[in-house]
Amino acid sequence: MNKTILLLFAVLSLTAQAQHRSLVWSPDNGDGTYTNPVINADYSDPDVCVGASGEDYYLTASSFNCIPGLPILHSRDLVNWEIIGYALKELEPKEVFNKPAHGKGVWAPSIRYHNGEYYIYWGDPDYGVFMVKTKDPAGEWEKPVCVVAGQGMIDTCPLWDDDGRCYLVNGWANSRAKFASVLTVRELSADGTRPISNPVIVFDGNGNENRTCEGPKFYKRDGWYWIMCPAGGVPTGFQLAMRSKSPYGPYEHKTVLAQGSTNINGPHQGGWVHTKYGEDWFLHFQDKEAYGRVVHLQPVDWSTGWPIMGSNGEPVLRHKKPLTSNLSPLTTTPVENDEFNEPRLSLQWQWHANYQQVFGMPTAFGTMRIYTYKLSKEWKNFWEVPNLLLQKTPADRFTVTTKLRMTAKAEGQAGGLIMMGLDYSALVVKRVGDKFQLLQITCHQADKGKPQEEKLIATLKPTAKDEIDYKPAIHEDIYLRLTVNDSKVRFAYSTNGKKFTTCGDEFRMKEGKWIGAKFGFVAVETDPKADRGWVEADWIRITK
Secondary structure (H helix, E strand, C coil): CCHHHHHHHHHHHHHHHHCCCCCCCCCECCCCEEECCCECCCCCCCEEEECCCCCCEEEECCCECCECEEEEEEECCCCCCEEEEEEECCCCCHHHHCCCCCCCCEEEEEEEEECCEEEEEEEECCCEEEEEEECCCCCCCCCCEEEEECCCEEEEEEEECCCCCEEEEEEECHHHHCCCCEEEEEEECCCCCCECCCCEEEEECCCCCCCCCCCCEEEEECCEEEEEEEECCCCCCEEEEEEECCCCCCCEEEEEECCCCCCCCCCEEEEEEECCCCCEEEEEEEECHHHCEEEEEEEEECCCCCCEECECCECCCEEECCCCCCCCCCCCCCCCCECCCCCCCCCCCEECCCCCHHHEEECCCCCEEEECEECCCCCCCHHHCCCCEEEECCCCEEEEEEEEEEEECCCCCEEEEEEECCCEEEEEEEEECCEEEEEEEEECCHHHCCCCEEEEEEEECCCEECCCCCCCCEEEEEEEEEEEECCEEEEEEECCCCCCEEEEEEEECCCCCCCCCEEEEEEEECCCCCCCCEEEEEEEEEEC
């Protein structure tokens, strides 16, 4: 094959990736309008900035303990988004984050473009305020810097003033600091790497309707300092805007977005952007319980001197798209399917802890191999498994189908397809003697250490056996499927990929610790001495 053909294939591959369009949800209506949510997946606590060109928008979101962390999404119209990378390869301290540290890690980041570089700040409630930066948001990000060490600081956002001074606003986690519902501002060094003043309380929501004020974002507009933040609680809250002539206040405030007569609950916490075409927009989340916190886009009207969002302060469901240049963006959505034909994972995948090579890796054979994780003697359920390879749910209704091979070298090695959260259910293939059992494994209150239950679906003969005597394995080739309909999950399986048998009990999805339920692959075993088995996924596809 000559170089010209190879180059053509590479271009076509990149184009296909850029044009990925979900079969289960797309916000772009194709007629110049969009329907919310613009990202129907759990990108909690989103923040957005305008890139150097003025035509590119970059979004990041909370990733907590999931790795890689700090997802980076790109758009040219604030409606069509694609995942282009991650800013964080691992979390420290490693002794904490090398195992699942549910709900810890990266809380409510902010992303800003300043002096030719992109910055992300976030608060880790246990260790302090961190910052990472780059000149290319789609490329490598520098090693994180601890800006302010300490407990309780969350939801951080910088503001570089007109004179070059840098200020930081943040909220506080009651679970660590034993106080909350206040916002504080302090000054940082001009390079944003260290504090040069102590914090000042600039807003207090204690004892009034503005309880749980958190997630602040810092801006300056027409000589006013603006802090935009949510209040009133995650599922039922609203969005505040506050302004002052000084970064240290005092601030006057107003509610600028609330549910009102709509069915969009708790619309708040996100980022405001002013486009090069003179328009203003606000991206925020809506809490959808098991599905996590999905992302909505609202127009912003400044005509009163305040940023009134949506339609007179209520969220819109459908609206005209933002203005763009003649370089009309492709209709695209975050990637979901994976054929596992690349020497790297597609960007939708995250592990449940810092990646280690024994978790698994892509192969040269067009598959993804996940090795069995060795459960401890005291194990209770899959809550402690770090090598869960998972992605976010993409819609309220969808079907996931995967073709995989379970390879078992020892008794009890198991793997399959899981819907993971505080409650979870999985359809797995487990070696028992010289055969396999197909099991539905379900656990309620996994985070509380409750035991899981197994339901036998079928006993299966191996589809292949190793011919040599040296550490032989038996193999099971199978197609597994899960179908989601309004938070309810049903499983099915097939031996030929054509005829599927619905099996097991209906399972109701449950969110994880500060994240939505996620689906993907699990591979485990209990024998500490045996050679690991593995799940080898050929492909995974998401359809209606």
